[in-house]
Amino acid sequence: MAQWTERRPSEEFYRVLDPDGKPVNDVPDVDESTLRRMYRTMVESRLFDEKTLAMQRRGEVSIIARTTGEEAVSCGSAAALEAGDWCFPSYRQTPAALYWGADKARAVAALMGTEPETIDEHLPLEGEPEVNFTPVYVPLAVNVTNAVGTAMTDRFRGTDGVSLSYIGDGSTSQGDFHEALNFAGVFEAPAVTVCQNNQWAISVPSHRQTAAETIAQKAEAHGVPHERVDGNDVLAVYEASREAVDRARRGEGPSFIEAVTYRMVEHNTADEESVYRNETEEEYWEDKDPIDRFEAYLLSEGVLAVDDLEEIREEIREEIQEAVDRAREVPVSDPEEMFEHHLHESTWKRDHQRAELQAERRGENPFTDFTGEGLQ
Amino acid sequence: MSSQVDATADEATEEMNVVTAVKETLRQEMHRDEHVRLLGYDIGPIGGVFRATEGLLEEFGEERVVDTPLSENGILGTAVGMAMRGDRVVPEIQFTGFFYPAFGQFMYTLVKMYERSGGNLEVPMTVRMPYSGGIKSSEYHSESTETYLVHTPGCRVVVPSTPYETKGLLAASIRNDDPVFFLEPKKIYRGSTEPVPDEEYTLPLDEARYVRRGEDITVYCWGAMVRHAETAADNVDADVEIVDLRTLSPLDVETILESVKKTGRAVVLHEARRTLGLGAEISALINEYALDHLHAPIKRATGYDVHFPGHQIEDDYLPDAQRAQYAIEAVMEYEF
Numbered sequence: 214m215a216q217w218t219e220r221r222p223s224e225e226f227y228r229v230l231d232p233d234g235k236p237v238n239d240v241p242d243v244d245e246s247t248l249r250r251m252y253r254t255m256v257e258s259r260l261f262d263e264k265t266l267a268m269q270r271r272g273e274v275s276i277i278a279r280t281t282g283e284e285a286v287s288c289g290s291a292a293a294l295e296a297g298d299w300c301f302p303s304y305r306q307t308p309a310a311l312y313w314g315a316d317k318a319r320a321v322a323a324l325m326g327t328e329p330e331t332i333d334e335h336l337p338l339e340g341e342p343e344v345n346f347t348p349v350y351v352p353l354a355v356n357v358t359n360a361v362g363t364a365m366t367d368r369f370r371g372t373d374g375v376s377l378s379y380i381g382d383g384s385t386s387q388g389d390f391h392e393a394l395n396f397a398g399v400f401e402a403p404a405v406t407v408c409q410n411n412q413w414a415i416s417v418p419s420h421r422q423t424a425a426e427t428i429a430q431k432a433e434a435h436g437v438p439h440e441r442v443d444g445n446d447v448l449a450v451y452e453a454s455r456e457a458v459d460r461a462r463r464g465e466g467p468s469f470i471e472a473v474t475y476r477m478v479e480h481n482t483a484d485e486e487s488v489y490r491n492e493t494e495e496e497y498w499e500d501k502d503p504i505d506r507f508e509a510y511l512l513s514e515g516v517l518a519v520d521d522l523e524e525i526r527e528e529i530r531e532e533i534q535e536a537v538d539r540a541r542e543v544p545v546s547d548p549e550e551m552f553e554h555h556l557h558e559s560t561w562k563r564d565h566q567r568a569e570l571q572a573e574r575r576g577e578n579p580f581t582d583f584t585g586e587g588l589q
Numbered sequence: 590m591s592s593q594v595d596a597t598a599d600e601a602t603e604e605m606n607v608v609t610a611v612k613e614t615l616r617q618e619m620h621r622d623e624h625v626r627l628l629g630y631d632i633g634p635i636g637g638v639f640r641a642t643e644g645l646l647e648e649f650g651e652e653r654v655v656d657t658p659l660s661e662n663g664i665l666g667t668a669v670g671m672a673m674r675g676d677r678v679v680p681e682i683q684f685t686g687f688f689y690p691a692f693g694q695f696m697y698t699l700v701k702m703y704e705r706s707g708g709n710l711e712v713p714m715t716v717r718m719p720y721s722g723g724i725k726s727s728e729y730h731s732e733s734t735e736t737y738l739v740h741t742p743g744c745r746v747v748v749p750s751t752p753y754e755t756k757g758l759l760a761a762s763i764r765n766d767d768p769v770f771f772l773e774p775k776k777i778y779r780g781s782t783e784p785v786p787d788e789e790y791t792l793p794l795d796e797a798r799y800v801r802r803g804e805d806i807t808v809y810c811w812g813a814m815v816r817h818a819e820t821a822a823d824n825v826d827a828d829v830e831i832v833d834l835r836t837l838s839p840l841d842v843e844t845i846l847e848s849v850k851k852t853g854r855a856v857v858l859h860e861a862r863r864t865l866g867l868g869a870e871i872s873a874l875i876n877e878y879a880l881d882h883l884h885a886p887i888k889r890a891t892g893y894d895v896h897f898p899g900h901q902i903e904d905d906y907l908p909d910a911q912r913a914q915y916a917i918e919a920v921m922e923y924e925f
Contacts, residue, residue, distance in 0.1 A: 329707025347673070348705045352697040358663060359698055362670020369626070369652040376670070389693060392663035399658055554708040555742045557766045560795065560839035585846045585878035 217418050219494045222410070222473050223427070227453060228443040232501045234509025241452040248516050250312065251292055251447055255284035255504050257529050258308040261317065262478075264533050265324055269482050274324040280307045282445075282477030285503035286409040287379060288312055289450030290470070293458045294377060296343035299363045301356040301378035304349050305409060309379070313344045317536035323349075328546035330553050335543040354380050354389035357406050361393045364402035364467070375461045377405045377454075383414025385431055386422050394469065398436040403461035405454065406432075406469045409444065411476035416489040432469035444472030445503040448510075475501065548574065602784035607777050610755040610785055611641045611717070615679065617789060618763045619649050622677060625763060628655045628668050629681030629717075638683060639719055639778055661691040665716070669698045672712040677763055682718045685772065686729040686897075692737075699768050700743030715762040715769045720748065721813055721860045722907055723776035725900035732897050733861035735772060739838045739870075744768040745794055746838040750777070750815040752785050757792030758835065765794060774812035781816075797841040799848075803830035806854035806917055809845065809871055811835060814858045820910035825917050837867055845871060846879050853884040856916040858908055863891040885923035890916035 229238045243251075262279040269277050280287075283305060291300060291309035302309055310320070322332045329348075350356035360378035367374040384390055385408060397404045408428050412419045425431055432439035440457070442449045450472050457468035475498040479486045511517040552567050565587075569579035572588055581589040605613065619625045627642060627649075633656035636643030646654040657664050661682055668678040682688050688695075702712045722731030738746045745767050749755040755773070762769040800815060805827040808818040811834045822829035832848050834841065849855045855875060857868035868889035875887055890912045898906050 329705065329709075333707050333709075347710065348702075350697075352693070355666060355694055355697045358666025358694060359670040359673065362667035362672075363674050364670070365655075365667055366671045366674040366676055369655075388662060388690070389666060392658075392660045393666065395658055395660065396663050396667050400655075554704045554706075556745065556839065558795070561842040562839060565842075583878065583880070585842065585874075 216489055216491055217421075219491060220418065220420050221497065222412065222419070224443070226441040226443050226473055227449050228446050229448040229452065230446045230506055230510050232445070232506055234506045234513060236510070238449075241448055241455070243448070243451065245516050247292065248511060251288055251451070252507055252511055252517065253525060253529070254288045254308050254312040255447065255507065256525060257311050257533075258284045258288070259504060260526065260529050261307060261311070261320075261533055264537065265321065266482070268321075268324075268537070274321075275326060276482050277324060278304050278481040279478045280305045282498065282502065283409055283411050283474045284308045285447035285450055285507070286407065286444045286472040286474055289447040290377060290405070290407045290454035290472075291344070292451055293454035294344050294375065297345070298374055298458075299345045299347070299360065299376040301347050301360040301376065302349050303353070303356060303379045303381065303384070304351060305381070305411070306379045310346055313342055313346070315342070315346065317533060318539035321537050321540035322543050325540060327543055328550045328553075330550045331543060331546040336539065354384040354387035354393070356380070357384075357393035358389050358396070360406070361397045361402050361404045361467075364397065364404035364461070365400050368400060368402050368464075373403075373462050375403045375405060375458050377407065377458070379407050379409055381414060382408060382410040382412065382419045382422055382428055383417065384408070385428050391431075391435070394432055394435040394437050394467070397467035401464070401466035403464070404467045405457045405461055406467070407454070408469070408471045409474060410471055411474050413476050413480065413486075413490070415480040415484060416486075418490075427471060429469065429471035437467050437469050439469040439471065441471045441473065444474030445501045445506060447503060447507050474503070477502070601787045603787060604782045605752050605785050606779050606782045607749065607752050607755050607773065608639055608641050608779060610752040611759060611773060612643060612645070613785075614756045614759040615642065615645060616648065618760060619645070619653060621789070624675060625677045625679060626653050626655065626671060627679050627681065628657055628664055628671075629683070630657050630659050630664070631683065632656055632681055637681065639775070641717070641773070642681070661687055662694050665691040665699060666694040668714055669694060669702065669712055672714045673702065673710050678714045679763060680714065680716050682716060684730045685718045685720045685734045686732040688718060688734060696741065700741050703767075704743060711766050712768050713766045715759070715765075715771050717771045717773060719775045719778075720772035721774050721776060722897060722903055723813060725903065726775070727900055728897045731903065733859065733892070735837050735867065736861060736865055738770050739867060744770060744838065745836060746770045746772065747794060747836050748772045748774065748812040749835070750774070750812055750833050752783050754792065754798070754833075754835065756785050757790050758794070760789060761791035761794050764791065769794070772812065776813040777816070792835070794836050795839050795841060796835070797844040798833045798835055799844075800831035800833050801829070803828040803852065805829065805852055806856065806921060807832055807848040807852045808856045808858055808913065808917065809834060810858040811837065812860075814860060814908060814913075817908065817910040817913050818858055821913035821917055824910070824914055825921070827917060827921050829917060840870070840874075842874060845874060849875050849879050850882045853882050854920050855883075855887045856890055856913065856920055857887065858890045858913050858916070860892050860907055862894050863889055864894050866891055884925070885920045888916045888920050
């Protein structure tokens with residue numbers, strides 16, 4: 214069986230905690246409640262993955278892409294944002310949304326294929342989220358360009374918002390990545406771009422994406438300050454992101470962060486990773502689990518006690534179950550909702566085609582209009 | 590000349606061409622709404638390669654007239670972000686033929702954001718693109734690419750045919766909450782003028798315009814083709830009705846059907862390639878909803894299914910009054 218040759222990424226990066234959770238650098242000044250919130254968010258994301266994977270296996274959701282093993286990246290970076298900022302997630306940033314209190318029921322409903330209108334109607338938001346989250350982007354790297362756009366507006370208006378967007382290592386091969394960073398540099402936009410380098414774009418390894426020594430250095434050509442951090446160390450990600458966000462907010466322009474992590478699981482539930490990568494690689498990364506590392510640190514600091522760990526997990530499991538129950542109560546979307554939110558006004562064709570669909574659903578022939586005046 | 594101009598004859602007007610109408614409308618809208626922001630390359634000190642933004646940088650400053658790097662996808666992608674923040678962005682793509690690199694942002698975010706967010710995120714934007722051929726500006730600068738846009742839900746496509754129409758349609762586009770592609774026919778940028786009211790006004794973005802009424806045959810056209818239809822109508826022995834579609838998406842299907850049900854004959858005149866050009870859609874609509882009114886098959890007088898040719902022979906590619914006349918005569922002479 215043909216597999217890619219294993220290459221381990223360089224560990225020349227900024228790190229606060231080693232894989233055993235021992236500080237190897239100055240520990241950033243983070244209050245205990247924030248530390249606990251970060252820990253809880255990472256565990257919540259991991260358990261959310263477990264739950265939705267089980268739902269996928271039962272056929273309740275069609276496909277999921279787990280964040281397992283990569284929780285520290287979007288948790289640590291989103292924690293550096295403030296109310297009013299903008300966040301542009303791709304599809305493996307569950308912790309960013311959870312950190313800011315995303316409604317898990319809405320997330321589950323979306324995985325179940327529910328139309329956004331149906332979700333809004335049946336799971337209304339209780340108040341606006343503090344950070345503006347866009348819908349999860351599925352096409353790669355296009356979110357970075359949009360985020361630079363929102364940041365340019367802040368720059369032009371003289372307001373102090375920051376826009377944060379996420380991509381993977383594969384996305385840095387896309388034109389949008391370079392176009393976006395180029396605009397960010399030219400306009401000194403308050404945009405922070407985080408590359409969650411998990412070493413794999415489905416089956417293609419990071420070293421096939423680029424001949425550059427690091428992904429971080431790609432920002433150099435665009436005049437964008439960059440940093441490479443240990444992406445399995447939530448404190449390192451947090452500190453680098455906080456510096457980048459603060460700089461952006463002060464009007465000092467964009468930053469790019471490469472967070473080196475590892476996709477510990479399949480790309481998504483339609484993938485079979487054992488075909489293209491080997492077990493020794495997976496074993497190497499198992500020891501670097503970001504939750505284990507942070508947990509060890511928090512225990513050693515006395516921020517958490519051993520007894521807390523299972524209690525936190527039990528509490529989260531209950532929350533997730535409650536969210537799943539709420540999502541399951543959302544009725545299946547009305548097929549006519551496919552016609553919603555294309556243009557702000559109705560059109561002849563929309564009305565006509567909607568009437569055709571209605572007829573078809575009534576078991577009637579939809580092709581009976583030969584005058585343009587409506588179905589006969 | 591359009592009937593609307595007669596209706597405003599008592600008001601203060603200024604004689605101007607299409608490109609001046611674009612510029613004056615941009616200026617008016619930028620004064621009216623501080624959220625209007627222009628974006629594009631060469632739109633600053635030089636005022637655009639066609640001078641459609643001339644003087645606006647000096648008047649509004651570099652935060653509102655933003656000269657950008659040479660990247661259509663970057664322009665469209667950042668414009669989407671700005672629009673999400675409530676800016677009314679008016680990006681310029683220098684030529685329709687330069688739009689292809691922006692297709693990713695167009696398909697993935699511009700036309701999808703409103704729908705994907707369940708209506709929570711709006712992307713009000715007017716993408717201006719100098720459009721179509723006829724000025725000997727070479728192959729990549731002359732294309733008519735509306736089919737790609739019209740095939741895509743979630744945006745409007747507008748083409749003006751006179752200076753008066755330009756002002757009313759552009760103002761309406763900028764004030765509209767949907768993404769609008771505003772295609773400016775380069776051939777009629779300059780050359781002819783008409784009185785344009787100084788006052789603000791808008792024109793509907795989903796209604797075709799009767800350029801002239803007739804009983805025998807309908808010519809559907811837009812942009813630079815309208816004047817060719819008028820010349821052809823003057824030269825044929827038939828009472829020709831001319832419909833300027835103005836908005837290619839959404840199509841004014843009611844007017845399309847109303848006209849052909851009266852005349853029973855139809856010609857579609859457009860610069861784009863024939864296959865899956867808008868003529869195909871118009872012909873199909875008439876076939877589906879007005880077949881028993883037809884006295885003859887529908888003909889499409891269009892560009893050929895080739896790449897836009899070099900400028901020595903572009904006039905052989907482009908439909909003109911003569912080609913329109915041939916089509917009208919052939920359809921008039923046909924008997925079932």
